[in-house]
Amino acid sequence: MNLLDLTYQQLVDQFRQEYQRGAFHATALYRAFYGGANLELAQLPEFSGAPGLLRQVHSDLAVTRPTLVAETKEDGVAKLVFQLQDGHSIETVIVPMTNHATVCISCQVGCRMGCRFCQTGQLGWIRNLGADEIVAQVYAVKVTKGIDVRNVVFMGMGEPLDNFDAVVQAIRVLEDQRGLDIAKRHITISTCGLADQIQNLAALDWPQLKLALSLNAPDDALRSELMPINRKFPLHTLKKALSAFPLARGNALFIEYILIKGVNDDPRYVRPLADFLKDLPVKLNLIPYNPRKQSPFQAPAEEDIHRFHQALIDRGIFVRLRSAKGAGIRAACGQLGG
Numbered sequence: 600m601n602l603l604d605l606t607y608q609q610l611v612d613q614f615r616q617e618y619q620r621g622a623f624h625a626t627a628l629y630r631a632f633y634g635g636a637n638l639e640l641a642q643l644p645e646f647s648g649a650p651g652l653l654r655q656v657h658s659d660l661a662v663t664r665p666t667l668v669a670e671t672k673e674d675g676v677a678k679l680v681f682q683l684q685d686g687h688s689i690e691t692v693i694v695p696m697t698n699h700a701t702v703c704i705s706c707q708v709g710c711r712m713g714c715r716f717c718q719t720g721q722l723g724w725i726r727n728l729g730a731d732e733i734v735a736q737v738y739a740v741k742v743t744k745g746i747d748v749r750n751v752v753f754m755g756m757g758e759p760l761d762n763f764d765a766v767v768q769a770i771r772v773l774e775d776q777r778g779l780d781i782a783k784r785h786i787t788i789s790t791c792g793l794a795d796q797i798q799n800l801a802a803l804d805w806p807q808l809k810l811a812l813s814l815n816a817p818d819d820a821l822r823s824e825l826m827p828i829n830r831k832f833p834l835h836t837l838k839k840a841l842s843a844f845p846l847a848r849g850n851a852l853f854i855e856y857i858l859i860k861g862v863n864d865d866p867r868y869v870r871p872l873a874d875f876l877k878d879l880p881v882k883l884n885l886i887p888y889n890p891r892k893q894s895p896f897q898a899p900a901e902e903d904i905h906r907f908h909q910a911l912i913d914r915g916i917f918v919r920l921r922s923a924k925g926a927g928i929r930a931a932c933g934q935l936g937g
Contacts, residue, residue, distance in 0.1 A: 600659045602632045603731035603738060604768070607777040617659070618652055626777075628656070633742065633778040638662065664735050665689070676925035678935075679739070683708070683732060687725060689756055690935045691736040694924060699749035704736040706766055707757025709936065712791050714813075714826045716857060718891035718929070719756045719936035728757070730768035737779055748779075752787040754811070756935045759788050760796035767803070783807040787853065794832040794840040806845040811853035811884075812837070816863050817871035825862070834875060841879055851880045851917075857933065858904055859888045860897040869910040876916060883911065883918040889931040 600613060607629050614625040627645035632638060638660065640646045646653045665681035668688070672678075675695040682688050692703040710717070711724030736755075741748040751773060753759040759766045766788070773781045787809040790797065797810070816822035822829040832840075841852055854876065858864045876883065885908055888898040899907075904920070911918045925931045 600656075600661060601731045602629065602660075602662050603664070603734045604729065604772065606771050606775045618655060620652065624649070624652065624656075629777055632662070633738075635742070663731075664739065665732060667739065671928040671930075673925055673928045673930070676928070676930055678925065678928050678930035679736075681736065681739070683728075689728070689732075689736075690930075691740070691755060692925060692930045692935070693740055693746065696749070699747045700740070701750040701752060702737055702740050702748050703752050703754045704733060705755035705757055705935065706733055706753055706759045706762045706769075710757045711761060712758050712826070712828050714791060714828075714933075716815075716825060716859060716888060716891065716894070716896055717933045719933075721891065722936050724761075727762040727765060730765045730772060733765060733769035734772045734779070737773060737781065741779060748781065750785045750787070751781050752789065752811075754787070754789040754932070758791055758793065760790045760793040760800065763796055763799060767800075770805075770808070784809070784847070784850075787811050789813060789853075789855070791826055791828050792832050792837050793828065794836045797837075797840040797844060801840075801844045804845055806847040806850065809850065809853065810841075810844055811855055812841065813855045813857070814872075814875075815855070815857050815859075817868050817875050821863060825859075838875065838879070846880060851882045854881050854883045855886060855932075856883060857886045857888050858899050858907060860899040860903070862896060864899045864903055864907055866907060866910050869907065869914060873911065873914040873916055881917065883916055884921050885911070885918055886921045886932055887923060889923050889926050889934050891934060892937050 610629055611622045611625040614620045624645050627643050640653050640657055663684055665683050668682045669680035677693040679691045687708045689705040694701040707727050708725040709722035710719045714720040740746050773779050784807040789811040791813045819833045908920050923931045929937050
């Protein structure tokens, strides 16, 4: 019984099935764990009169948390390296905001998507994380470290929609108001473009959930060169899936476009990019390339970045130029897994 893998209601159901008990004891256990990491059941008054139940639950509890083995910081951004039970490692990033923090979490060890500009993609796929290992990253920051986490973004190591079931269960646990209490409107799923899984995510009808697409090229030839997944799900297929994604009123799709010198930063790409975004409710994030190790790519010059940015504005695109927070500690977009 792993509390990082269960919503409150799932724990209540398990207590009824396994121990023939109601919500009384399950509530105490869930509250103690998510309220302060207390798993000393003998100290909980709700269990004091039920020694048999206490022994059973204590025997069944198997809450295994990754071990924090390294932490580096730069300008408030922190990169945490966690070692998993099997010895593999993942990275999590804490990004400070004005009054709270955003946590960027991983969902796989490595990644099978092979995007050429991404450090994680160079590792290849090693394994999926379980829902508990995904949730544990937020737990470590919010509960163990005591940081006020308001936003969670699935933009760390791995492709979230390639680990669909575990990510969906993790979202259910993350949003539980009796636990970590991260509402769906504060959770963002980033994908390189698995159109079939975007459709599966849409079928859950979670309009508050935010979806981000890593686009990076406005035509199939270039995108397929940078991102092999485009050969399976070309742009017209991808746009169809995006068009059908449910959005709450006021929400928009986030489109990420990483600017790479001499590759996708030519002004001639502005018009086809604007054409692709046309008729979609989008907010475009323009991100100067953060070099991975031994990368053949470079970031464009400042004047080229601003020229591309201004050309998009001139075409009426809602676009934001993102800074490279954490690049010095390899915690920025595309640098995790090094």
